[in-house]
Structure formats: C-alpha cells, structure tokens
Amino acid sequence: MRAVRLLLFVLGAAATAYGGWLLLPQLGTALPWLIGGPALHDALVAPLVGLVGLALGRLVTDRRRRAWIAAGLLASATLLLIAVPLLWRPPSAPPNPGLPDRDYPLGLAVGLAVVWAAIAIVLVVATAVDRRVTHRRSDSR
Amino acid sequence: MIRRARIPAPEDFTASSHSPLVAARLGLWLGVAFGLCFGTGLLSHYIQHPPGWFSWPTRPVNLYRITQGVHVLSGVAAIPLLLAKLWSVYPRLFVRPPVRQPIRLSAHALERISVLVLVCAAFFELVTGLFNVAQSYPWGFFFPTAHYAVAWLVAGAVLLHVAVKLPVARAALKTPLRRNAPVAAMTPGSDDSVERRAFLRTSAGVAGIAVLATAGVTVPWLRRVSPLAWRSAAGPQGVPINRTAAAARIVVPPHWRLEIVWPGGRRTVSLPELAALPPRTAHLPIACVEGWSASAHWTGVPVVQLLRWAGAPTGRPVRFTSLETEGLYAASTLPAAHASDPLTLLALRINGEQLSPDHGYPCRLIAPSRPGVLQTKWVARLEVWR
Numbered sequence A: 001m002r003a004v005r006l007l008l009f010v011l012g013a014a015a016t017a018y019g020g021w022l023l024l025p026q027l028g029t030a031l032p033w034l035i036g037g038p039a040l041h042d043a044l045v046a047p048l049v050g051l052v053g054l055a056l057g058r059l060v061t062d063r064r065r066r067a068w069i070a071a072g073l074l075a076s077a078t079l080l081l082i083a084v085p086l087l088w089r090p091p092s093a094p095p096n097p098g099l100p101d102r103d104y105p106l107g108l109a110v111g112l113a114v115v116w117a118a119i120a121i122v123l124v125v126a127t128a129v130d131r132r133v134t135h136r137r138s139d140s141r
Numbered sequence B: 001m002i003r004r005a006r007i008p009a010p011e012d013f014t015a016s017s018h019s020p021l022v023a024a025r026l027g028l029w030l031g032v033a034f035g036l037c038f039g040t041g042l043l044s045h046y047i048q049h050p051p052g053w054f055s056w057p058t059r060p061v062n063l064y065r066i067t068q069g070v071h072v073l074s075g076v077a078a079i080p081l082l083l084a085k086l087w088s089v090y091p092r093l094f095v096r097p098p099v100r101q102p103i104r105l106s107a108h109a110l111e112r113i114s115v116l117v118l119v120c121a122a123f124f125e126l127v128t129g130l131f132n133v134a135q136s137y138p139w140g141f142f143f144p145t146a147h148y149a150v151a152w153l154v155a156g157a158v159l160l161h162v163a164v165k166l167p168v169a170r171a172a173l174k175t176p177l178r179r180n181a182p183v184a185a186m187t188p189g190s191d192d193s194v195e196r197r198a199f200l201r202t203s204a205g206v207a208g209i210a211v212l213a214t215a216g217v218t219v220p221w222l223r224r225v226s227p228l229a230w231r232s233a234a235g236p237q238g239v240p241i242n243r244t245a246a247a248a249r250i251v252v253p254p255h256w257r258l259e260i261v262w263p264g265g266r267r268t269v270s271l272p273e274l275a276a277l278p279p280r281t282a283h284l285p286i287a288c289v290e291g292w293s294a295s296a297h298w299t300g301v302p303v304v305q306l307l308r309w310a311g312a313p314t315g316r317p318v319r320f321t322s323l324e325t326e327g328l329y330a331a332s333t334l335p336a337a338h339a340s341d342p343l344t345l346l347a348l349r350i351n352g353e354q355l356s357p358d359h360g361y362p363c364r365l366i367a368p369s370r371p372g373v374l375q376t377k378w379v380a381r382l383e384v385w386r
C-alpha cells in the first residue's frame, strides 16, 4: 500500500502542477469561478440543506416517507441546477438566433412535475399498504 | 435549552450520512464519473490538437458522438454525486487544526490545501461545462483552455486525495453497509445502516434522473423523454446549426470555384463540375463538442475521389479552409486516415436538399467520427500536405 500511495502522490502532484501551469495565463479571470463553488456551497448551500433537513425531520416523522420526500427535494434541486444556464442567459452568449431551440422553462416544469407525481404515487401506495398491514394485524388479534 | 452560537465541531453532526462508509462509496462513484470525463475530454482535446503520436479511428462513424456523449453525461451525473459527497463530508470542514504540533499541523495544512484545490476544480469543471453546453459564457476566460487546464487540476487533486485517504477508503469499502442480522437484532432502534443505504440509493437515483433528463441531446430514443436536453435534434433541413452564415459573415462569390492545391500542383473546380462527379450518400452524425448530436443523409463527392480526379496525391492530411476569414474554426486539418476514408464527403446536399447557406452552401466537409467544429463549412480550398 505504501508504494501505491507514494505513486499516487507523485502522479497527483505532477498532474496538479501541470494543470496549474496551464491555467496560469488565465488564473486572474478564472479565480472567482474557482473559489465561487466551494464558497457558496460551504457558507450557504450546506447550512441551508441542514436546516431543510431539520425542518423535514420535525414535519414528517415517518422515516420512509421522509426519505422519499428528501429524494424528491434532491432531484428537484439537481434539475434546477442543470436548468440554470438554460434559463439565465447573460448577453455574452454569441448572437446566434438558432441556438436555444427548446422551451426550457416548460422542460423544467415537466421534469419537476414528473418527479413529484412519482413521489406522490409512492407515498399514496405506501400509505395504502401500511393501512392494510395494520388492518390485518388488528383482524388477527 | 439555550446554547451559545459557536462554530460547530465535527461531533455536532449526528446524521448517519456523515460517515466514511458513505463518503468512500460516493468518492468511488465520483472517481468513476470524473475519470470518464477526464478520459473522454482528453480524447476530444487530442482530436482537436493532435500530438504526433496520436491517431483517431474513423470507425465506428459514431465513435466521437459516443465519447463526447459520455463526457457530458458523466459530468451531469457528477453534479448530484458531488453535492452528496460534500454533504457527507461537510463535518470535516470543522476539524480543528492540531495547532500545537508543528509537523502534524503542516501535514494538515497541506491536506487542506489539496482538498481545497480538488473541490474548487471539481466545481469549476461542472459549472463551466454546464454553461458551455448552453452556449453561455458569463466569464472573462477562454473556455476550452481553462476547462482543459482545470481538468488536470481535478485529475491531480483526485490522485492526491486518494493517496491521502487510501487507508480510510479501503477500510470503509471493505465494511459492508448492511449490518448482519444478529448484530441488528441486538441493537434495535435507530439503524444507521438503513439510512446510509437510503442516502446512497438516493444519490445514485438522482444521478440517474439527471442523466435521463439530459441524455436526449445525443441518445435518439431519449429525444422525447429528456425535458432538459439543451438541444433538439431538429433544425433547418433536419439538423441543428451552431454558427449561421450571417454570424460567420459569409458571402459566396458569384463565380465560386473550389481550389485544390498540393505540393507541385493546383486545380480549381466549379460547383456544376463538382455536382457532375459521381456522388455518394452517407448517413453521418454531426457530433458537437457540446455533447449534442444529430445524424443526416449527406450527399456529395468523396474527398479521396475528388483528389484522385484532380490528380492530387492521396493518403495524406488535407487542410480545409472556409470562406470564413476569421474565427477559430475557419479551417481544419483532416488527418490522413479520415482523408482516405470513402465516407468522408465534400457534401453538396443534406437529406436530399441542396445545403442551405447556414449548413455551408456551396459545400461542406463531413467526415466520420469527428467533432462538429472540425466539419468545416463554406469550403473554399483544399490543401494536401506532404
């Protein structure tokens, strides 16, 4: 394992140095976009996710339901992130009328609707199954 | 209970997803996703800037379409995986540095720096890639070179990260997530293993949803399924257009003639003469670096036949120059393998119609297994290299 780790260190340091050297001419303009991701995530996104998780824990006590709702929230957040560059187009995009050729707000709305419809179905089915199980248990008593 | 606000410590995070068992598995998946991105990205870079030792096959004709589709889709899959991984290891942001032990402190600082580089670079690649496929460039740097440079940063930083974490990761990956039944029965109540598996399953599922939501840009049977595919496969004459004739400021001269030059010879050919040469129709994709692709039936003269007809040598690289006078893609060099392939056409027609100005009238290059940006439109000149 020592040898493997040493090799990884050497290769990793070399590749990192090469990337840094390649980036050097553009480092000034790229730096805000490098720092931006982790800064936003660590200071804003992660605490927000934590708070939403805490709130969800209070509101939904059943663990299975909570897991499904959390999955829906994660899927929605991912779809929203993917849609950002499609919905928010600063004017620096090249002036070409043929480029954005789909209805992105509609696409996002459809995607979110499908995700939540699927989760609603799962929750309804789970509730029905639970009820039947409790019925059967009380019958057999 | 009132607690004073303070910076949290790793022990304050009690959710079961904050565990090396989860972090190592997500790390492995992320490693696969970024590995695919790096490999296919490197290929795309070499196809566009080939070093001497590099050669790229012409078959299957969809090869570049597949590698570049894998590139953008594994990047899309990495978005939820990266967020899940960072959530899993978020408590470690608050690990207190060992301030009193200088040697351990410097090791800690080095590790922190390498992790910072890793996370910065990983975010950078995903964010800039996503904006690029939407053809949106809200920054000051030149995207292709910056994205390429930072790809090396990610690759290097992942290797360093794995070197540091290897013992933890190996132990974590060897520990099964599912607790065996006797142990579970002895400690009922809160079962971390259930929640950990749920967290991992959700992460993988959301990565799948993200891929499904976008894969329609290049996977034909998903065209109607993917709501967030950034491009449709439709367009004038059945194929989307990235650069219009107006954007490229193309003016086709009234007596346009194609110029063919080679060491020691030169010949020109008019459009009617080109149209009179034996045509060939090929079903080939336009496969864009941005991951979208669309196939069409192209009709024209095989480049190798044209060269033979002109009396030029074959089996050599050929430089195609456009009527476009400026811009990065005003010219491209066709490697010898592609120039000799009978499916490489100087196309005059698309899907049975004459090429429209936006598709490259009077003629365009279309070759198998190449990025769309290298399929030069509005061709004015062919130069056979020695």
Ligand code: HEM
Residues within 6 Å of the ligand: B018, B019, B020, B023, B024, B025, B026, B027, B028, B030, B031, B032, B034, B082, B085, B086, B089, B092, B093, B115, B118, B119, B122, B158, B161, B162, B165, B168, B169, B172
């Ligand atoms: C782009 C890819 C990756 C990113 C962005 C990433 C990010 C991170 C970050 C930010 C941490 C916390 C650092 C710390 O402990 O202070 C971490 C921890 C960790 N990573 Fe990764 N990682 C990646 C790939 C991998 C790979 C390929 C593996 C190997 C299987 C891996 C295994 C681990 C392990 C075992 C930990 C420690 C978790 C703990 O101690 O709680 N990661 N990762």
